Amino acid sequence: MAIFTLFIRKYRYALLTVLAVTAILTVALQIWWATAVYAAEDQFIYLPIIQKPEQVIDTSNQIKNGSFENGWTDMPPAAGNLINQQPFEWTLFLIAIGDPLFDDPNTLAEGTPESIHKKSDQLPPQEQPGGATPLILEGDYVYKTFHFGSPFGTELRQTVTGLPSGTEMRITVPLQVHLHGETDKYGAETSLWINDVGGWANGFEMGDRRWCKHERLAEVPANGELEVVVRMKSKWASAKDFFIDDVYMLPSSEPSPYPNMPPCTNSLHLERYQTAVKE
Numbered sequence: 045m046a047i048f049t050l051f052i053r054k055y056r057y058a059l060l061t062v063l064a065v066t067a068i069l070t071v072a073l074q075i076w077w078a079t080a081v082y083a084a085e086d087q088f089i090y091l092p093i094i095q096k097p098e099q100v101i102d103t104s105n106q107i108k109n110g111s112f113e114n115g116w117t118d119m120p121p122a123a124g125n126l127i128n129q130q131p132f133e134w135t136l137f138l139i140a141i142g143d144p145l146f147d148d149p150n151t152l153a154e155g156t157p158e159s160i161h162k163k164s165d166q167l168p169p170q171e172q173p174g175g176a177t178p179l180i181l182e183g184d185y186v187y188k189t190f191h192f193g194s195p196f197g198t199e200l201r202q203t204v205t206g207l208p209s210g211t212e213m214r215i216t217v218p219l220q221v222h223l224h225g226e227t228d229k230y231g232a233e234t235s236l237w238i239n240d241v242g243g244w245a246n247g248f249e250m251g252d253r254r255w256c257k258h259e260r261l262a263e264v265p266a267n268g269e270l271e272v273v274v275r276m277k278s279k280w281a282s283a284k285d286f287f288i289d290d291v292y293m294l295p296s297s298e299p300s301p302y303p304n305m306p307p308c309t310n311s312l313h314l315e316r317y318q319t320a321v322k323e
Contacts, residue, residue, distance in 0.1 A: 103298055106204045106213070107272065108133035110291035112161055113183040122156040129160045131187060131200070139197035145277045146197050146235070147244065154281065155194025161185045177253065181218055181290040189276055190222075190285040197277040198286070204272065204293060207264040212296040217258040217274055219308060221250050222285035232284050234308060237273040238262040245309030256308040261296055 108114075109132050116129040123141065130136040139145060139153040164172045164184050171179040180186045189198040207213065217236050226232060232247035236258035250256050262270055272293065278284035292301045 103295060106207065106293040107202065107215075107291045108204075110293075111182040111289060112185045112187045116161060124156075126156055126158055128156075128158065131161070133202060135201040137199040137201065139277075145195060145279065146199075146275050148277070148279065151195055151279050153194075153196050155191045155196050157189045157191040157196040157198050157278075159187070159189040159198055162188050179220065179287055179289075181255070183290075186287050186289045188285060188287050190283070191278060192283050193281050195277075195279055195281065196284075197275065199276075200274045200288070202272050204270050205268060207268045207270060209264050209266050209268055211264045213262055213264060213270060214292075214294050214296045214298070214300060215258075215260050215262065215270070215272055216292040216294075216301055217272075217288065218255050218290055218302060218305060219250065219258065219274075219276075220253065220255050220287040221247055221276075222283075222287075223247050223252045224283040224285075226280070226282060226284070228280065231280050231282065232278050232286075233276070234258065234286065235275045236260055237271075237275070239265070239269075239271050242273070243309075245311075249309040249311065251306075255302075255305055257302055257305045258308050259300065 112131050114132045116131050119128040119130055119136065121127055122138070128136065128138065136159060138156055138159065141153050141156060143153055145151045145153060162179070162185065164180055167179055168175075170176045173180050173184075187200075215236065215238055219234050221232050221234065223232055226247055229246045229248035232250075233244045234250065235244040236242050238260050239262065241262070242260070245256075245258065258274070264270060270293070272291070274288060274291075276286040276288075290301070294301070
């Protein structure tokens with residue numbers, strides 16, 4: 045006990061200094077903690093959270109005037125004073141007489157097709173909406189391109205802009221051909237091209253006087269644009285009629301607008317984003 049008392053007396057100032065410093069550090073630490081964790085009495089300080097804006101995908105049809113109900117522009121007169129109709133929102137292209145057909149350099153166009161809108165009351169009763177073999181899928185009009193007896197080629201083109209990049213879209217194009225007794229399966233052909241990727245279906249695959257669909261998937265590139273091109277051609281000097289109606293572009297997460305319509309062809313390698321090849 046005497047030794048302990050002697051130790052305290054000898055080092056009392058040092059011990060007091062240590063206790064004082066400890067007390068000061070304890071108070072300082074409490075003040076720092078309160079300042080760092082609390083902005084006010086009951087309010088925490090949180091680190092900022094950066095959130096990426098949610099991408100909103102429009103699930104409505106992105107094709108404009110896909111059912112050809114919104115009118116047209118009369119084209120300049122073609123051979124024989126033929127007036128063709130360019131649908132609003134679409135660009136119509138007709139292969140000039142003497143030029144080769146699409147993807148067929150050895151066959152030249154010999155006539156200018158007539159490309160017009162057909163109204164329901166201009167069709168026979170069985171081809172009107174509700175008839176046995178309707179030629180109109182939606183609305184009151186269908187678009188028709190035809191020639192009574194010469195090789196020809198017709199193209200409809202539309203570029204859809206403002207699409208969210210990286211989104212996968214489904215493009216559906218219903219088509220019908222009237223072969224008029226054609227005996228060559230390549231005598232009439234149709235095709236769908238998305239940003240220059242696509243392929244052809246021949247008339248025998250499509251079937252005579254029935255609706256079929258070209259349906260493709262495509263991913264929207266960085267520029268947010270998908271170009272849709274539909275081509276129709278007749279190779280020989282015989283009559284051909286092509287019809288197109290109710291074209292759609294929807295996100296692939298949405299159901300197909302025509303799930304039960306047969307495809308125009310099963311012989312294309314429809315691998316996504318690669319050029320289709322005809323077997």
